[in-house]
Amino acid sequence: MNYAQLLFPDFSLILCGFLVCRFTSLNRTVWQQVDALVYFFLFPVLLFQSISKTTLDLRAASSLIGAGWALGLVGIALAYALPFVPLLGRHIDRRQHAASAQVAFRFNSFIGLALADKLAGPEGLLLIAVLIGVCVPLFNMAAVWPMARHAERGFWHELLRNPLVLGTAAGLLANVLGLHLPHWAEPTVNRVGAAALALGLMAAGAGMQLGALSRGKALGLAVLAIRHFIMPLVAWALAQLFGLNALQTTILLAFSALPTASTAYVLAARMGYDGAYVAGLVTLSTLLGMASLSFALGVLRLLPL
Structure with missing residues (x-):
């Protein structure tokens, strides 16, 4: 499978946003407003629609769900622990870590x-x-917590007013209650979702300053290593621990090696952190996804269970 071809649309949108912001009159003043539109409206609608219409057969996929949660908890724990790692911790700025941990x-x-x-x-x-x-x-929730904690804003207060979390919660509630949008509204909502993805990636590119990555080389290397190398290894081990079948193992390995969320930049920027640095990490993660997907699906999947 050509992973470069699969990831090219996302990377090209990030590059497009970067070029438009740098070489046209659509500068950062314009893109700051785009950030707000994406964060407060487009992405919450997208999350609500995606989750509310997903068929969640929790009983049939209980082992996969357990492995997915375990994988997530390991990734969160590793990301949170970085400032406390001997030698590495002294090179990590705590505020920068609060915004970047989510990338892992x-x-x-x-x-x-x-x-x-x-x-x-x-x-x-x-x-x-x-x-x-x-x-x-x-x-x-794990993405919001370190930023809310470091900024000394109440976690629950920050969580309950976070539009991405609210969109997720509303989508899950609608899913559990069996509520669906009327058919006549679905085309509009689907278009909002498409706009969210495109503008979110372009906004990440517009906010990117490649030089910003030099402000935290050790941190960037650590979170990307967790995302693209350690997580696939943990997924392979969990597939054996939870007794997943071949298809479930393939899906868990693919899930573990995905590039980080493009909304990571939007969340960091809107909460007052170094958005340019996180946007750079999102871009690098998109590129590294080609290598980690090849590693997870081309190497780890072939190992005997």
Whole structure:
């Protein structure tokens, strides 16, 4: 499978945003307003629609769900622990870490859905949709907590007013209650979702300053190593521990090796952190996704269970 071809649309949108911001009159003043539109309206609608219409067969996929949660908790724990690692911790700025920890465990669900469809068709789509539905709330809360804590804003106050978390919670509630949008509204909401993805990636590119990555080389290397090397290894071990079948193992490995979420930049920027640095990490993660997906699906998947 050509992972470069799969990831190219996301990377090209990031590059497009970077070039438009740097070489046209659509400068950062314009893109700051785009950030607000994406964060407060487009992404919450997208999350609500994606989760509310996902078929969550929790009983049939209980082992996969357990492995997915365990994988997420390991990633979160590793990301949170970085400032306390001997030698490494002294080179990590705590505020920068608060904004960047999310890069280590969050994932790009749209690439995940496209990949699962190519790997296993409708059955693969169902399995990764279940993973996305149950993991997004956990990962979003874990992304907000260190930023709220470092900024000394109440965690629950920050969580309850975070539009990404609210969109996720509303989508899960609608899913559990069996509520659906009327058919006449779905085309509009689907277009909002498409706009969220495109503008979110372009905004990440517009906010990117490649030089910003030099401000935290050790931190950037650590979170990307967790995201693209350690997480696939942990997923392979968990697949054996939870007794997953071949298809479930493939989906979990793909899930573990995805590039980080493009919303990581939006969340960091809107909460007052170094958005340019996180945007740089999102871009590098998109590129590294080609290597980690090849490693997870081309090497680890072939190892005997």
